[in-house]
Amino acid sequence: MDDTDKKILQLLQTNADIPISELSKKINLSPSPCWLRISKLYKQGYIKKKVAVIDRQKVNLSTVAFVQIKTSQHNMAWAKKFVEGVKEMDEVIEFYRLSGASDYLLKVLIPDIEKFDEFYKKLTNKIDLSDVTTSFAMEEIKQTSTLPLNYI
Known part of the structure; x- marks a missing residue:
């Protein structure tokens, strides 16, 4: 786990749907190595899964x-x-x-x-x-x- 991996995790926590091309630019890395790092973070268990965060008010859970x-x-x-x-x-x-x-x-x-x-x-x-x-x-x-x- 290095600073680049931490940056990837931080960005994915705020938007897991960010395109690889955009994410790679934000961390100053080309798309292929960026994707490989994300894949490694999944395999190592740092990233458990992607989910949609739902607005509880919109689904009547106030x-x-x-x-x-x-x-x-x-x-x-x-x-x-x-x-x-x-x-x-x-x-x-x-x-x-x-x-x-x-x-x-x-x-x-x-x-x-x-x-x-x-x-x-x-x-x-x-x-x-x-x-x-x-x-x-x-x-x-x-x-x-x-x-x-x-x-x-």
């Missing part, structure tokens, strides 16, 4: 909920059932196991509070939870899929 979950059960059978159940829920776009006061954190996108209530009932009917606390985002200040590359 409500963002952060659901903190506590459990009194810390066995593998419960955790497996819980993880599998949450992974099936399309509304959950991020899912983390945490250290600290909460055991899990879910980022959930839904159209409104009524749909959140349906989601909540579906979640709590799937598995036994000790405590579920939800915070709703009032304003989205920063949301990005661009990763900082200065730690490579």
Whole structure:
């Protein structure tokens, strides 16, 4: 991984559809070696896949909920059932196991509070939870899929 690879990754994070000819000009490299570097970055796992970033407002997902979950059960059978159940829920776009006061954190996108209530009932009917606390985002200040590359 050199500075040219980092520049390629940075540019692709902001626009994965950039033509090779344009990308190669921006990094001062001819198109063939540029394409080979991109291919290498895929093979090495730096680039996982290309995706389209969809405007959540346009697809009626204006409500963002952060659901903190506590459990009194810390066995593998419960955790497996819980993880599998949450992974099936399309509304959950991020899912983390945490250290600290909460055991899990879910980022959930839904159209409104009524749909959140349906989601909540579906979640709590799937598995036994000790405590579920939800915070709703009032304003989205920063949301990005661009990763900082200065730690490579």
